[in-house]
Amino acid sequence: MRYNEMKREELIRERNALLEQYEAYRSEGLKLDLSRGKPAADQLDLSMDLLNAPLAAADCVVDGFDCRNYGCPWGLPSMRRFFGELLGVPAEQVIVGGNSSLALMYGTISRAMLFGLANSPAPWSTVPDRKWLCPAPGYDRHFAITEKMGFELIPVDMTPEGPDLDQVERLAQDPAVKGMWCVPKYANPTGVTYSDATCRRLAKMKTGAPDFTVMWDNAYAVHDLADRGDELANIFELAKEAGNEDRFIAFTSTSKITFPGAGVSAMAASSANLDAAKKYLAVETIGYDKLNQLRHLKYLKNAEGVKTQMARHRALLEGKFRILEQTLSRDLDGLGIAEWTHPKGGYFVSLDLPDGCAKRTYELAREVGVTLTPAGATFPYGRDPRDRNLRLAPTCSTTAELGIAASILTVAVRLAAIEKLL
Amino acid sequence: MRYNEMKREELIRERNALLEQYEAYRSEGLKLDLSRGKPAADQLDLSMDLLNAPLAAADCVVDGFDCRNYGCPWGLPSMRRFFGELLGVPAEQVIVGGNSSLALMYGTISRAMLFGLANSPAPWSTVPDRKWLCPAPGYDRHFAITEKMGFELIPVDMTPEGPDLDQVERLAQDPAVKGMWCVPKYANPTGVTYSDATCRRLAKMKTGAPDFTVMWDNAYAVHDLADRGDELANIFELAKEAGNEDRFIAFTSTSKITFPGAGVSAMAASSANLDAAKKYLAVETIGYDKLNQLRHLKYLKNAEGVKTQMARHRALLEGKFRILEQTLSRDLDGLGIAEWTHPKGGYFVSLDLPDGCAKRTYELAREVGVTLTPAGATFPYGRDPRDRNLRLAPTCSTTAELGIAASILTVAVRLAAIEKLL
Numbered sequence: 001m002r003y004n005e006m007k008r009e010e011l012i013r014e015r016n017a018l019l020e021q022y023e024a025y026r027s028e029g030l031k032l033d034l035s036r037g038k039p040a041a042d043q044l045d046l047s048m049d050l051l052n053a054p055l056a057a058a059d060c061v062v063d064g065f066d067c068r069n070y071g072c073p074w075g076l077p078s079m080r081r082f083f084g085e086l087l088g089v090p091a092e093q094v095i096v097g098g099n100s101s102l103a104l105m106y107g108t109i110s111r112a113m114l115f116g117l118a119n120s121p122a123p124w125s126t127v128p129d130r131k132w133l134c135p136a137p138g139y140d141r142h143f144a145i146t147e148k149m150g151f152e153l154i155p156v157d158m159t160p161e162g163p164d165l166d167q168v169e170r171l172a173q174d175p176a177v178k179g180m181w182c183v184p185k186y187a188n189p190t191g192v193t194y195s196d197a198t199c200r201r202l203a204k205m206k207t208g209a210p211d212f213t214v215m216w217d218n219a220y221a222v223h224d225l226a227d228r229g230d231e232l233a234n235i236f237e238l239a240k241e242a243g244n245e246d247r248f249i250a251f252t253s254t255s256k257i258t259f260p261g262a263g264v265s266a267m268a269a270s271s272a273n274l275d276a277a278k279k280y281l282a283v284e285t286i287g288y289d290k291l292n293q294l295r296h297l298k299y300l301k302n303a304e305g306v307k308t309q310m311a312r313h314r315a316l317l318e319g320k321f322r323i324l325e326q327t328l329s330r331d332l333d334g335l336g337i338a339e340w341t342h343p344k345g346g347y348f349v350s351l352d353l354p355d356g357c358a359k360r361t362y363e364l365a366r367e368v369g370v371t372l373t374p375a376g377a378t379f380p381y382g383r384d385p386r387d388r389n390l391r392l393a394p395t396c397s398t399t400a401e402l403g404i405a406a407s408i409l410t411v412a413v414r415l416a417a418i419e420k421l422l
Numbered sequence: 423m424r425y426n427e428m429k430r431e432e433l434i435r436e437r438n439a440l441l442e443q444y445e446a447y448r449s450e451g452l453k454l455d456l457s458r459g460k461p462a463a464d465q466l467d468l469s470m471d472l473l474n475a476p477l478a479a480a481d482c483v484v485d486g487f488d489c490r491n492y493g494c495p496w497g498l499p500s501m502r503r504f505f506g507e508l509l510g511v512p513a514e515q516v517i518v519g520g521n522s523s524l525a526l527m528y529g530t531i532s533r534a535m536l537f538g539l540a541n542s543p544a545p546w547s548t549v550p551d552r553k554w555l556c557p558a559p560g561y562d563r564h565f566a567i568t569e570k571m572g573f574e575l576i577p578v579d580m581t582p583e584g585p586d587l588d589q590v591e592r593l594a595q596d597p598a599v600k601g602m603w604c605v606p607k608y609a610n611p612t613g614v615t616y617s618d619a620t621c622r623r624l625a626k627m628k629t630g631a632p633d634f635t636v637m638w639d640n641a642y643a644v645h646d647l648a649d650r651g652d653e654l655a656n657i658f659e660l661a662k663e664a665g666n667e668d669r670f671i672a673f674t675s676t677s678k679i680t681f682p683g684a685g686v687s688a689m690a691a692s693s694a695n696l697d698a699a700k701k702y703l704a705v706e707t708i709g710y711d712k713l714n715q716l717r718h719l720k721y722l723k724n725a726e727g728v729k730t731q732m733a734r735h736r737a738l739l740e741g742k743f744r745i746l747e748q749t750l751s752r753d754l755d756g757l758g759i760a761e762w763t764h765p766k767g768g769y770f771v772s773l774d775l776p777d778g779c780a781k782r783t784y785e786l787a788r789e790v791g792v793t794l795t796p797a798g799a800t801f802p803y804g805r806d807p808r809d810r811n812l813r814l815a816p817t818c819s820t821t822a823e824l825g826i827a828a829s830i831l832t833v834a835v836r837l838a839a840i841e842k843l844l
Contacts, residue, residue, distance in 0.1 A: 044490040045479055055473045068466040070682045098520050099711040106706040110532055114547065125536065125547055144705045259490045262713035283566045284528040289521040291684035
């Protein structure tokens with residue numbers, strides 16, 4: 001029965017029953033965590049052969065470059081091809097980075113601030129009222145970059161097909177709006193993959209700023225959790241057709257393919273934007289770690305090798321997503337107080353509660369030992385205007401821990417909802 | 423006999439003899455290179471055990487951190503101690519970076535441009551007439567960073583004790599002068615190690631800008647080529663005594679200890695400057711590659727291990743420096759046209775010629791197959807005001823190649839000098 005159809009005394013009875021469970025959990029002194037969107041140790045164990053591949057001096061020479069020495073700043077040609085295959089672009093449109101795609105994104109925005117991008121009339125730091133579009137719920141680390149750089153962050157609603165493009169098209173007419181964050185596949189945290197129509201509209205739309213830039217963070221490009229994963233349109237092809245090749249800069253990494261602390265990142269963009277980036281990157285570094293590129297090439301080989309590796313990750317992950325789903329469904333179905341996503345890939349489940357219930361749920365869970373991603377974290381400035389969204393990250397717990405943590409979560413959700421109703 | 427004491431016909435006879443040698447070299451179709459300040463393959467071979475150390479999953483947990491996963495953004499505590507020992511600072515004053523200390527330097531200047539450093543009245547990008555001191559001859563990649571950032575580069579003469587501090591003290595009174603580049607030990611390319619007096623004066627001097635910053639690139643901290651290498655004063659202790667702790671930001675890396683393409687870098691600074699950096703670095707990246715930190719810890723262990731490793735490098739390098747020295751001395755002693763450095767460490771020999779002879783020497787050498795670092799490269803904007811300095815990098819050639827390349831160089835030097843005199 002839906003909570004909002006219950007009589008007051010029914011709700012009180014329900015609350016008391018829940019409080020009993022809640023206190024029982026408290027007495028157990030648990031310490032559980034649903035906040036960390038990172039692989040568990042068993043996933044890291046998958047890639048130990050990458051670490052332990054024997055390398056003779058001769059093996060270190062790839063494409064004519066000695067990976068042990070300086071040089072080859074845009075990445076080994078083979079590694080550029082590798083990422084080109086993953087991102088659906090020619091190798092020449094790829095720059096291979098270090099261990100962090102976030103650092104490549106920060107670097108891109110930072111260069112745009114200081115020097116501008118290919119089509120910038122002026123460096124972004126000279127635009128005093130600069131603004132940035134933030135589909136939300138979204139990724140807090142994205143928002144933090146543009147916040148630190150002094151942009152006004154403008155939230156855009158997420159729909160099941162991607163960001164609400166009516167809002168985006170309207171807002172992008174302002175020349176002070178310099179771009180937007182996108183996680184186009186298995187978005188953090190909604191799990192949404194942008195539809196073809198969304199991609200096409202994004203590629204075509206008119207923008208006020210000639211250097212309006214979509215930061216296309218394809219972090220979960222190959223991270224399926226289902227037999228038939230989502231398919232993402234090739235944004236560079238669509239952009240080319242629309243004559244807006246310079247609009248998109250794509251990022252990805254092997255962080256959740258091999259090692260989050262020690263993977264390889266990459267960036268793809270139009271020749272104009274890559275040329276602009278290279279001019280400054282050449283001053284910033286003599287090159288990234290090619291030995292780690294070599295290890296990844298030897299281990300993953302190509303897109304087919306990545307697929308095999310991702311199937312092994314999926315085997316370890318899908319049970320965890322199932323437990324979370326089953327627990328949410330078992331405890332919350334039919335109460336009319338919660339909606340959550342059923343992602344076919346990625347690392348998160350997004351949970352929407354009645355307005356004003358997210359912070360309270362977070363606090364209730366924390367008090368009995370379950371750490372959640374702070375309520376609001378998925379919105380610009382950490383402020384969820386409706387205080388209703390929670391990001392759930394099931395990957396880093398064991399299945400046993402997860403079952404308990406999810407059960408505690410649903411108790412907290414129900415208690416918060418009843419508090420609101422009473 | 424000194425060239426400038428020779429009669430015209432003697433000079434012509436000398437030139438003709440040299441031209442005969444020169445044409446003989448040309449006919450050999452050589453391809454030699456004295457431009458690359460990087461280790462040769464035999465030096466890279468020294469560290470193959472670092473690459474091939476077997477790592478079990480349990481080995482990857484260091485100081486309580488799983489090096490394979492996200493986290494620990496300032497570096498493994500053990501690695502911070504390792505670099506603290508090398509740089510003479512407590513571990514807490516160290517941030518461990520990725521594979522490139524140059525990237526840490528670029529990042530520091532870039533953050534100062536966008537946000538300012540600990541003591542900055544305003545971001546450097548808002549100082550329209552900003553200036554930067556460049557001891558020259560110096561390192562072209564340093565100069566390039568501040569040039570790209572829009573600083574006016576002001577050359578400062580190098581003396582055998584370091585930068586000319588009379589010039590520095592005078593120039594630093596201008597509040598628009600925001601800092602200077604220093605390679606304090608075995609400087610690139612002069613091989614000079616700053617004297618204690620120089621370090622003390624730098625630490626004490628009055629500056630117009632409250633955030634005057636010395637970029638202390640201690641790239642060759644442990645790179646001795648002699649039994650008794652140079653000793654560099656502890657700049658952080660001197661700065662602390664003088665109450666100018668925030669003035670110095672130090673950088674180093676294992677690039678020329680293990681692998682130039684795949685080493686580990688570090689930065690040391692006052693708590694105030696580190697705190698300021700961390701605030702933005704935390705937004706820029708989730709952390710650097712800890713598995714590479716782990717490999718380095720296992721292989722080098724500590725300062726003693728580094729010493730052992732550097733002795734092996736020295737054994738491979740000192741013969742090369744000797745050949746270069748012997749050839750220069752054999753062919754140029756007593757002619758009054760060349761002076762060169764006799765470094766006790768580092769990677770370079772700096773050669774000074776008569777004014778107006780460096781470019782011509784470069785061209786003459788190139789024409790018969792010897793690539794030198796372009797004349798002027800060691801000065802701001804690539805312009806040597808006296809056109810007399812050449813940077814010689816003997817490390818990357820074989821000893822056989824080096825003997826020939828150096829002999830060709832001295833022919834080119836003599837021809838250029840005679841052309842000038844005739």
